[in-house]
Amino acid sequence: MEFNFVKSKRGKDLLAYEGFTYRQEKEINGKRIWKCTKYEKEKCKARAHSTEDSVVVISPHSHVPDNGDIRKKEITNEVREVAKSTREPPNRIVAQVIKKYVRTEDEEGSVPKISNLKKIAQRMRQRNQVLAENPTSVADFEIPAEFQTTDTGETLLLHDSGSGRGDQRTLISGMARNLEYLAENRHWITQ
Numbered sequence: 001m002e003f004n005f006v007k008s009k010r011g012k013d014l015l016a017y018e019g020f021t022y023r024q025e026k027e028i029n030g031k032r033i034w035k036c037t038k039y040e041k042e043k044c045k046a047r048a049h050s051t052e053d054s055v056v057v058i059s060p061h062s063h064v065p066d067n068g069d070i071r072k073k074e075i076t077n078e079v080r081e082v083a084k085s086t087r088e089p090p091n092r093i094v095a096q097v098i099k100k101y102v103r104t105e106d107e108e109g110s111v112p113k114i115s116n117l118k119k120i121a122q123r124m125r126q127r128n129q130v131l132a133e134n135p136t137s138v139a140d141f142e143i144p145a146e147f148q149t150t151d152t153g154e155t156l157l158l159h160d161s162g163s164g165r166g167d168q169r170t171l172i173s174g175m176a177r178n179l180e181y182l183a184e185n186r187h188w189i190t191q
């Protein structure tokens with residue numbers, strides 16, 4: 001059976017294997033020694049040794065495996081990772097990750113609280129957002145690339161007269177598709 005690693009709440013590697021999770025205790029000659037994460041809660045004495053490509057469980061667990069718990073950790077980890085590198089809204093990030101990990105109805109029960117996942121995504125986005133400095137004149141204001149297109153990649157900034165015209169600058173934002181609708185219609189009703 002395959003093993004993988006998930007992150008603990010504090011960002012440490014946990015070994016996930018056969019429905020159990022382990023926290024690293026020590027490392028000896030490239031072999032990592034792990035103890036069950038239920039060491040205190042369940043007084044579980046199970047340990048595992050891992051190398052690059054194998055895991056050996058040393059003593060039996062005193063409790064049942066919990067694949068749902070591992071899935072919850074995987075979902076939380078992935079929401080955090082995805083949110084680091086995208087500007088998608090948190091609810092979309094969360095929906096995508098859940099779709100990826102939850103494939104059967106049985107698995108629907110083992111999903112972290114959606115509102116918590118959204119908060120995590122929101123927090124990661126804020127942390128990674130690099131805000132442009134405040135412009136000091138109309139001319140030196142550069143419009144960041146992500147504000148020049150829509151979420152789906154369509155052009156949003158249709159025209160920018162550019163700098164070099166003193167205090168005059170014209171920006172037109174809109175979508176080509178909507179301009180086509182206007183062009184097709186004889187009557188425009190505007191606000």
Ligand SMILES: [Zn+2]
Pocket residue numbers: 020036037038039044045046061062063
């Ligand atoms: Zn255990």
